[in-house]
Amino acid sequence: xxxxxxxxxxxxxxxxxxxxxxxxxxxxxxxxxxxxxxxxxxxxxxxxxxxxxxxxxxxxxxxxxxxxxxxxxxxxxxxxxxxxxxxxxxxxxxxxxxxxxxxxxxxxxxxxxxxxxxxxxxxxxxxxxxxxxxxxxxxxxxxxxxxxxxxxxxxxxxxxxxxxxxxxxxxxxxxxxxxxxxxxxxxxxxxxxxxxxxxxxxxxxxxxxxxxxxxxxxxxxxxxxxxxxxxxxxxxxxxxxxxxxxxxxxxxxxxxxxxxxxxxxxxxxxxxxxxxxxxxxxxxxxxxxxxxxxxxxxxxxxxxxxxxxxxxxxxxxxxxxxxxxxxxxxxxxxxxxxxxxxxxxxxxxxxxxxxxxxxxxxxxxxxxxxxxxxxxxxxxxxxxxxxxxxxxxxxxxxxxxxxxx
Numbered sequence: 001x002x003x004x005x006x007x008x009x010x011x012x013x014x015x016x017x018x019x020x021x022x023x024x025x026x027x028x029x030x031x032x033x034x035x036x037x038x039x040x041x042x043x044x045x046x047x048x049x050x051x052x053x054x055x056x057x058x059x060x061x062x063x064x065x066x067x068x069x070x071x072x073x074x075x076x077x078x079x080x081x082x083x084x085x086x087x088x089x090x091x092x093x094x095x096x097x098x099x100x101x102x103x104x105x106x107x108x109x110x111x112x113x114x115x116x117x118x119x120x121x122x123x124x125x126x127x128x129x130x131x132x133x134x135x136x137x138x139x140x141x142x143x144x145x146x147x148x149x150x151x152x153x154x155x156x157x158x159x160x161x162x163x164x165x166x167x168x169x170x171x172x173x174x175x176x177x178x179x180x181x182x183x184x185x186x187x188x189x190x191x192x193x194x195x196x197x198x199x200x201x202x203x204x205x206x207x208x209x210x211x212x213x214x215x216x217x218x219x220x221x222x223x224x225x226x227x228x229x230x231x232x233x234x235x236x237x238x239x240x241x242x243x244x245x246x247x248x249x250x251x252x253x254x255x256x257x258x259x260x261x262x263x264x265x266x267x268x269x270x271x272x273x274x275x276x277x278x279x280x281x282x283x284x285x286x287x288x289x290x291x292x293x294x295x296x297x298x299x300x301x302x303x304x305x306x307x308x309x310x311x312x313x314x315x316x317x318x319x320x321x322x323x324x325x326x327x328x329x330x331x332x333x334x335x336x337x338x339x340x341x342x343x344x345x346x347x348x349x350x351x352x353x354x355x356x357x358x359x360x361x362x363x364x365x366x367x368x369x370x371x372x373x374x375x376x377x378x379x380x381x382x383x384x385x386x387x388x389x390x391x392x393x394x395x396x397x398x399x400x401x402x403x404x405x
Contacts, residue, residue, distance in 0.1 A: 047073070102157060109161030109225075113168050118196050120172075125191065133176035140169045147221060160223030167229045170213040171195060171206035178205065201244035207237045222286045224293065231268070231294040238264035238302060262306025268299030276335075296337050304328070304343040308350070315359070322351035 052066040061069075116139070127135065143166040150159035175192050178184045188202035189195075195203055214230040242260035246253055272295035282288045312318055325347030332340025352370065360366035384391065 105157050105161060109158075109165065112161075113165050116165065116172065117168055118193075120193050129176045129180035133173060133180060136169050136173045136176060140166045140173065143169070144217075151221065151223075156223055157225070159221070160225035163217055163221045163223055164226050164229060167210065167214045167217055167226060170210045171203075171233075174206045174209045199239045199243050201240050201247070203240050204237065204244065207233050207240065211237075218291075222289075224289045224291050227291050227294040231298040234264065234268055234295075235298050235302060258306050258309045260306075261302045262310075265299050265301070265303025265306060268295055269303060272296045272299055297339050300328075300337075300339045300343055304347065308347060318351060318354060322348055325351070 049070060052061070052070055055061050056066050125132065143162045147159045147162040147166065150156075150162065172192055175184075175195070179190075184190075185202045188200055189198055194200075195206060210233045211230060214226065214233070218226045218230070238261050239257065241264075242257045245260070246256060272292040275295060276292035279288060279291050307321065307324065310317075310321075312321070325344040328340045328344030329348065330341075330344075332338060332342075332344060356366060356370070
């Protein structure tokens, strides 16, 4: 029965062609409350995509039900595909769970990554450039081999951690090669550990190589955690690019570094939005994972850090800063990215602190007014919760389709 089919699971209907139409045989309609009493118990009706859309607009069925029903009629076996798609999308949206097993995975992985990056001691350089290069390449190949094995055993989280460790070894390999071939620019640090602690334009060759290798390996393994070293490298590059542009300056200009960080942060956030949209629209389960998380995280930190360091002396400038942070708070809630909401909340708190200590320091009414504003926001939240479904439906028209929850 058509009515029974309406209750099946969802399927994305973007690939369905609205020009198609089908004859649907409905049975047992006499048992339903229909105005047409002259119809027989078996009727043949012509159904088009527009008819289902009209039913959705009338509130008879939901959009998900209409999409699945249409896919079921237009192709044999599509209902099974719908179930697979829905399960894959749900699993991708959920991401790794916070469990003891995953805690061991990520904690152990971060320790191993730190050992080959942040915590690499000068003792390793006793092997020489070529010796350290051989060890690094051996490490990288071993990591990729184990990552392949773990992925074949359907263990994506540890596989992603091992593949990420391989990406993190790329700058070390490039540095060893440059040192061994005598291509390292003069004047820079001769220790690799300084890569993670010193800002210098000479590190840019390592960063470009890491970005290229990270993108290639991400395409090969398709595991979201591998975006982490890419995002960190973009953060490093924002500082080293600023240092390169300041070579003609007579002194260190931290305000220029701040502005470059803000621009890099905005660019990284735009890239994250693009990645997020493509991931949500992807049809293959391995591409419907959260590849944008790390880009959002580091992009938001770079942007917010650069913005917060722009200390305007004028009160209107501080008010604009508060307004931008309010946009971050609610924008993060709309697209489901907590990092924007957290950073925006910190920015608003900083502005309110400025008001309470600098502008209204002698006012007795300011704490009461601020309390009323806070309680008003709580009341707004209660009202929003009661009407959330209708509000989200209206606001979704302003949000790009790929970013809707």
